[in-house]
Amino acid sequence: MSPFILPRTTPQVSVHLTEDLGRDQLLSFPAFQNWLSTLQHSLSLQKNKDHTFNSAPYRLRKIDIQSVDFFGGGRVGFVKLKAEVSNDHGEKLPGSVFLRGGSVAMMLILQPDDTPEKSENEKQVILTLQPRIPAGSLSLAELPAGMLDDSGTFAGGAAKEIEEETGLKIAENELTDLTSLGLPSDDESCENLQRAFYPSAGGCDEFVPLFLWQKRVPRDTLQQWQGKLTGLREHGEKITLMLCPLEKLWQCGGRDSKALAGYALYQGLKSEGKI
Template sequence: MRSKLILPTFFPRLTQTSRILTNSRKMSTFIVPNSNPQLPVHLTPDLTQDQLLSFPAFKIWLSTLQHSLSRQADTSHAFHAEPYVLRQIQIQAVDFFGGGRLGFLKLKAEVSNDHGEKLPGSVFLRGGSVAMLLILQPNDTRSPSDSDRYAILTIQPRIPAGSLGFPEIPAGMLDDRGTFAGGAAKEIQEETGLVIPQDELIDLTALANNLSRKGREQQEGGEPEKLQAAVYPSPGGSDEFIPLFLCQKQMAKREIEELQGKLTGLRGQGEKITLKVVRLDELWKEGWRDGKTLAAWALYQGLKGEGLL
């Protein structure tokens, strides 16, 4: 049976007053320092050059793209004969967090070759996030097996998805401080109430990256792209990358059961989270809509099959 795309019955018409009016304001342009060829960036009126150049998401994205473009100099590269160039960047909109900290940024990157062929360049910059597969096993059960293992999902509003109860593994945005593992441990505590030492976390994406890198070097040779050791859930439109961690914890069965339905999160900051404990072998059925949940599940199964877990 064919699945049907659910379309909204009502979609408000955009009016002139609801459109972004930055074109009617004074905008500034600067050249990215040490760029060759020179790279002009057109700013919105509410964003300064210093704010943009110090934004971690912009720095990582630009450095990664420039490195990938430089690889076209290799004669074996698919675009070597007609290489693409990043010609300019147009900042279209910005969103600031509390304290005036730059949070989200929308831009248009013009990437084309000398024949006028362009690559899609609409980009939503939000930087890195972190997520974790938290597996619990009762330590007071006789001869525990895989069927006694559980995973934790968080149920919370995700307005971009149009949901007030979206199931996913614990996750959160990274700031520019600390480590990926530190961010994962912090999110586990905030979203589940469990305190997990960083050294008990296993970086699934780092293990997968090391495994795939060895294979690429054997097959291709040369320097690979400098992508993050992480999952990219929507690379066609966003820079977001998500390192995925595994935590395996033994607890009394009663303590595991007490997590079911627990209200957690930084509720004063809008995090309305309810925990759901599911059997590990049922995780993919419960969280299949969430890309990072499926990615964590697949990496766990794949790395376990490789004998790395």
């Protein structure tokens, strides 16, 4: 398939497609749009005299689409590409990219309602145990999470995923955005990055805002969550719930970047009185 030139690019950026992916499909793919606009903005900052690369700025010169996975209905799901980003001295930056878009994660904390108010005693975090074939696991312990769709808010996406993975119906206004609270309000780099954490920025565009929800429940209800089967069974989800003491989250969820990020954000924000 013949390459095409990305609209409104100087210098011109050529894009080489795979046979199963069309120009309009790529340009309308939200993850591609977000990645490209973010990268182009960051590259534009090199014109500032105090930028590290000001004397030999890098430019996006070419994009080679290597493969694409489609979801139901022919919707583009994942794209693997290689971007050529180099300066006039021939120096290149690593440009292998797996585009999948944003996800959302939830830190759900339950506490027996017979414990003292405003105490941290006996808080339990809900983890999911489910198959994660890319990790070679059939039972990986992690915070509930899911891919963001193309519409709605991050908080709305979190509420939807919570219901799908745990069965809990939670209103958006009951959620606290831990990542947004934890990040500096003024980003000195001025790069238009998401207010989220990036679990694998060396090869993937995925960003993950992380939300907190806390609720006091009867002690006998709390015990019913241990080992509960949830998930969208008709979509092949095989999820078992696990309760982990909050103070042990860094161990129980030690293989999950979401759990480790959630624990660090919770402890940091708690120490500063922000939650």
